[in-house]
Amino acid sequence: MIRALTFGDVIDDVLVFPEGRIRADTDTDARIVRRAGGSAANTAAWMGRAGVRTTFVGRTGAADVDRHVALLAEHGVDARIEGDPEHETGTIVVLVDRDERTMLTDRGANALVDPDSIDDALLAVDVVHVTGYSLLSGHAEAVGRLVDRAHALGAVVSCTIGSAGSIADLGVEVALDALHGVDVMVANLDEGATITGREGAADIGAALAGLAPVVALTLGHTGVVVIDHGHRQFVPAVEARLVDPTGAGDAFTAMFVASVVSGADPVSAARRGVAMAAEAVSVAGARPSRSV
Structure with a gap:
């Protein structure tokens, strides 16, 4: 069994499924679902679902530590969550319209997660996974140092680019400097366009092939383009009943990265990844179903 460390955002998601067009200055009926989320924590949960021995490092409001530790433990994740006495747990309101989402984000305590504070003992794993959200709040240089530390300890480093909007606000060059030298990179089409200018x-x-040896460019319900040391191949998506697209990218990333690190070729890894993404979109929320 491979070992993984993910760190960064853990979120309380408020998922809103409007019943029709949202009307300004009055009520719109909607189904509202509350779930745990956060790209790094979601990826940890899906890695646990994939059979990876996973540790997650993050930060919530002090009152929410036990709840989020328990929720990740349901998926076999060893969560090392620090409670913040002054900041609330991060929260995202997600407006879901079939396969499109609009996200209103308050990062809360996530902004205080410091990559420099992660002990080397936790980095002595097979793979360290970084998300673009961890670069925010002035932590980009620390993430770059963490990438170097993980490599020095023999770990593979994988990354997801994260929010195209957030990376644009941060600055593309800042993000690329921090993620320089990563081994496996995952980005969706918008994120890829943002960081490449193409x-x-x-x-x-x-x-993207010039930024990492192994790349997966996800194309939503169409599939994914895999670039393995410059060799490109398309892997189609798996047909699924769409309930909520939230977390599909995290599910794909978890299985793709875990499979590559376990020795699978990247195309086979992507086929496993799209199957797990299909599982993700069939449930409300960004984590595996508790019944799985």
Whole structure:
């Protein structure tokens, strides 16, 4: 069994499924679901679902530590969550319209997660997974140091680019400096366009291939382009009943990264990843179903 460390955002998601067009200045009926989320924590949960021995490091409001530790433990994750006495747990309101989402984000205590505080003992694993959200709040240089520390300890480093909007606000060059030298990179089409300045899957994929040896460019319900040391192949998505697309990218990433680190070729890893993403979109929320 491989060992993984993920660190960064853990979130309380408020998922809103409007029943029709949202009307300004009056009520709109909606189904509202509360779930645990956060890209790093979600990826940890899906890694646990994939059979990876996973540790997660994050930060919530002090009153929410036990709850989030328990929720991650349901998926076999060893959660090392620090309670913040002054900041609330991060929260995202997600407006879901079929396969499109609009996210209103308050990072809360996540902004205080310091990569420099992660002990080397936790980095002595097979893979350390970094999300673009961990670069925010002035932590980009510390993430770069963590990438170097993980490599020095023999770990593979994987990353997801995260929010295209957040990375644009941070600065593309800042993000790329922090993620320089990662081994496995996952980005969706918008994120890939943001960090490469290119348009179209072919051009974006070609540019991403210069940033990491193994790249997965996800294309939503269509599938994923895999670039393995410059060799490109398309892997189609698995048909699924769409309930909520939240967390599909995290589910894909978890299985893709775990499979690559376990020795699978990247195309086979992507096939496993799209199958897990199909599982993710069939439930409300960003984590595996508790009944699985």
